[in-house]
Amino acid sequence: MSQKNQPDLDMLKGTLDMMILRTLIGGDAHGHTIAKVIERTSEDVLEVEQGSLYPALHRLEDRGWVSSYWGLSENNRKAKFYRLSAVGRKQLVRETSRWRQMTRAIGLVMGEEMAQNGGGQ
């Protein structure tokens, strides 16, 4: 299963971090919730690889963008919660604007073909 997604992983790396940060705006969450939220919000188009989610969370924590603590989940079970830090919030703003610029630029380049393809479907 990882084989299939391998080519996408690298591309997703930056965006996964961004999406995790975005998810945490809504409040502290543990790994399971974060993955769920991303999947649901993307209408199940994006499937979060656990193999990259946890390393990503640790990476973000290491950079000081999120902090973590052990707490109790909705089901009263022990879970590790992540919280967005002030630095993380700034980082999110930066990443978001960069992402917008990028998608707009890519959209401009791809615009016609995408429209055609879109029309074809």
Next chain:
Amino acid sequence: MSWRRFFHRKVADAELQNEIESFLVEETAENVARGMSPEEARRQAHIKLGSPQHVRESLWMQNSLPALENFNRETKYALRTLLRTPGFSLMAILVMALCIGAATSLFTVVRSVLLRPLPFRDPDQLVMLYEHFRSPSSNQHGFNYNPVAPADFYDWRAQTHGFEDMAALRYGRFNITGERGELPEVVMAGGGSWNLFPLLGVQPALGRTFVESEDRSDGTAVMLTWSVFQRRFAGDPSIVGRQIHLDGWPYTVVGVLPSWFTYPDAKIEVWVPYAAGFPPFVLKHHDFHFSFVVARMRPGVSLSNAISQVRALQYRTHMEYLHDPVAEDVATRSITDDLAKEVQKPLLILMAAAGCMLLIGCLNVANLLVARGAARQKEVAIRGALGAGRLTLIREQITESLLICIVGGAAGLSLSLAATHWLARAWKDLPSAQSIRSDGAVVAFACAMIFAATLFAGLLPAISSTSKAVFAILQSSSRNAGGSVSRTALRKTLLTAEIAATVVLLIASGLLLKSFVRLRTTELGCVTDNVLTLNYSLPANKYDKPEKANAFNEALLERLRAMPGVRGVALGSVLPGAGYGGDDVFTIPEHPPFPPGEELPNALQRRADPGYFSALQIPLLSGRYFTGHDRTDKANKVIISKELARRYFPGENPIGKHLRPPAYGKGDFEVVGVVGDTIFRVGQPISPTMYFPILSGSGGSGDVGQALAVRSVSDPMTMAIPVQKQIAALEPEMPVSSVLTLDRVVGESLGNAGFSATLVLAFAILSLLLACVGLYGVLSYLMTQRSTEIGIRIALGARREQVLRLMLVDGLRPALFGLAAGIAASVAAAQLIRHYADSMLYRTRALDPEIFAIVAATLLAVAALACVVPAWRASRLDPMQALRTE
């Protein structure tokens, strides 16, 4: 940041496992809520998660530093392989420990003695100035650095301005007598001009240094060194300002020098002002060469600029005193070089020998590693085939040699701590011996050695054992891989280099040893068996008239000659072999005068009592010995040595001619006898010598006191106490010094020749052993490699002798090549020794055929011995066994 992560990987991993567990629980709970059965819910949760191991590994990789990770793994791997072959590992580590230890020890000594600046203010600004005679005869034993005459020093200091300042120092000797009943003793003294200590930047530990008004003939200030201050005065600071008695005269202690100050000789115990004790006329002489001048350079003035002024001045002085031995030139060298002049060459040779041994050790370890590589060919080939990169494989093998070198180096470093201590003590007269210690620089040096050795010993085997040819082994079913031929060639090349280096070491040590033996067996020119020697110096204030000194000396001689067991007693100023002891120039009134500017005849000057020559068995060649009548005003007689007669009275009878030494100022001395030559110091050529009657009562230039030699029937040391008692009976206040036998005096003057020769020989023998082990190893390996071939040969009818010869020739070939290369390199090395350290080869030619032949024979014999065992085993091979094994 990543370092912290790296070392917290375990914690992070544990936390992740908890996190994964909590994910599974959450997911399962969710699935159950969706209506799945618990088992199914858990299964789906696991499917969703994927492999937890994969998640853990991703995080682990993310947190790791690849280089460190690899290093960690390779170290573990190398450690395991090394532990699997403890014999090899121990051997390699031992070799490395010995080699790195020896190199580090020598480096420690060299650094302290030759490289570390002296503890003075701006020591690199200090230079020593010497007078320099330009004539070829003065320079035939190396560039001459002649001590400076006092008047020259005073002129240089007053009339040239290129240096910031100049100071003079000289050596002396005093009898210290006790004020409170302490035993009298003889101490070595330094005489320093008043500005010496300020110029060096030395602050006294107590009191003050000399002032200008004390630096006069009648100056009576004295400074104590720390050692005598502690030893004789019990470290009592109230000694400053009090009086002590030197040679019976009162001197006032003005200060105490700090404990680290041992310049220029640790044996000096008291310092007096430079001029103190010299009659004013001596200080006005331009030809009494006994001072050493140290100068501090002026900032912004180059040395050549500063020295050219002094040279010009000295040349003017020379022209002014054309009939006196006044040097025409000035020479200079740095204060560090000056101090180390005696030991510099032997030290550098030892350092080179240690370096050579380190090279041999590295070659040896490289050789062993190549052999190991051979045994692991298959493993390397398989791992290569499975995708291990060549760099990884090389790195792995280097790690192995790194481990060997680090462990060996650590052992070597601790070994060298002990060895350095021993070296510093065993080496006589090593300057700044007390400052020799291991410090950061030494550890850094050892580390550098370790890494150099690692690369040297590890790289070549690693590259060879991972070459493409290795992979061929997988293609052939036979164990005799194609790669082994080139590998054997590599081993043989390494071995050749090792043997060549060993030959160089052996020949160098052989030359030094031969030189030492030559020194050891030098004939002094007099009897040396059963001769007790001692020195004394009559207190000048009590023995102020020649008659008094003569009375004491004659009374003592009479008492000693009457003692049982005494075969002869000689009283002189300096005994044969006991050193230079001063020389003087002279003219011969019967000869036409020398043209001005030409170097005057010159001879060592000695004093001797009437019985001196017969007691020491120095043969009388013509004329007569001194008699009791050659005393005081009738003492204008001289006995000359054979060499003096040969050189300055060629083809004529010197008896009845006269010598006129200007330094004596008493007119002519009639030659009454010619005696055989003696050597003033072992290793030095025979010098012309003139003997004056000791009963003249005056000492000529530089009174060095009396030297007594007592020849006894049996062990001379048993005579020491009775003789000293006779002296004490006549003069209880007078100490004696240097109570030795003449054999010992000779031994002392051998210095460290034997020591350095022995050390180099030890290195050479160790290297020979290593080369021998290497040869044995290569041949044994070769035999295993070729056992099938040999088996077939024997099966086909080859005779045992043929096989033996085949193997022997194969093994001896690298030995022969190595020997040839080594001899070629030795010729070059011997030329180097000849060129830079001629003094270390005493009556020994650099290309001594005897030594070369002995070394070649020894090496071939040892090599043959190392080859015979594997070759013999090969010839005894059972063909069936050999073929079956294959």
